[in-house]
Amino acid sequence: EADIYQTPRYLVIGTGKKITLECSQTMGHDKMYWYQQDPGMELHLIHYSYGVNSTEKGDLSSESTVSRIRTEHFPLTLESARPSHTSQYLCASSESVYNEQFFGPGTRLTVL
Amino acid sequence: AQSVTQLGSHVSVSEGALVLLRCNYSSSVPPYLFWYVQYPNQGLQLLLKYTSAATLVKGINGFEAEFKKSETSFHLTKPSAHMRDAAEYFCAVSGNGQNFVFGPGTRLSVLP
Numbered sequence: 001e002a003d004i005y006q007t008p009r010y011l012v013i014g015t016g017k018k019i020t021l022e023c024s025q026t027m028g029h030d031k032m033y034w035y036q037q038d039p040g041m042e043l044h045l046i047h048y049s050y051g052v053n054s055t056e057k058g059d060l061s062s063e064s065t066v067s068r069i070r071t072e073h074f075p076l077t078l079e080s081a082r083p084s085h086t087s088q089y090l091c092a093s094s095e096s097v098y099n100e101q102f103f104g105p106g107t108r109l110t111v112l
Numbered sequence: 113a114q115s116v117t118q119l120g121s122h123v124s125v126s127e128g129a130l131v132l133l134r135c136n137y138s139s140s141v142p143p144y145l146f147w148y149v150q151y152p153n154q155g156l157q158l159l160l161k162y163t164s165a166a167t168l169v170k171g172i173n174g175f176e177a178e179f180k181k182s183e184t185s186f187h188l189t190k191p192s193a194h195m196r197d198a199a200e201y202f203c204a205v206s207g208n209g210q211n212f213v214f215g216p217g218t219r220l221s222v223l224p
Contacts, residue, residue: 040200040217058211090156101212108153
């Protein structure tokens with residue numbers, strides 16, 4: 001059983017609000033990732049980190065930002081949410097870029 | 113650059129019938145290959161992985177996949193479909209120090 005957690009699982013908020021999606025893992029993995037996925041669609045990598053104080057943008061441009069102050073924690077922040085941010089956000093971690101990624105349950109975000 | 117294609121965005125089978133989900137990859141180095149399953153409103157769960165050992169890989173829930181280098185394929189099969197197999201399936205490739213590349217996914221429907 002993979003130990004990677006995301007909170008909240010569901011979030012409905014109004015336009016313009018600042019939000020932070022939490023992601024934590026207890027496996028000691030250096031590599032962590034954020035994906036954006038619309039229902040029934042493919043995954044898009046929006047951010048990744050190879051270790052503490054290391055963050056990079058992914059293949060899909062995103063207005064969100066991330067931080068990696070602790071190995072186990074990789075939060076994603078939206079400074080001003082918009083309806084176009086409505087989506088599912090999946091967090092994952094891995095031991096290396098070659099090894100399997102372990103996924104959290106996801107956060108389904110709805111911006112009204 | 114690596115890439116993954118999954119032939120058929122939606123596959124329907126009858127309960128008890130053979131499941132075949134197709135995955136072809138492109139990689140300049142020997143790849144690591146993975147199949148994931150995603151149930152509604154959940155994260156991705158690893159089904160199986162190929163990491164240059166046996167070419168026939170057995171996974172969870174009765175699934176297996178065969179790595180065929182000559183065909184650059186890694187198709188997922190299950191001899192007999194169950195209703196609980198209805199989900200989204202993603203093929204992924206890693207290697208050459210790059211992040212995972214996920215395929216677009218195939219939705220499997222199982223008809224009673």
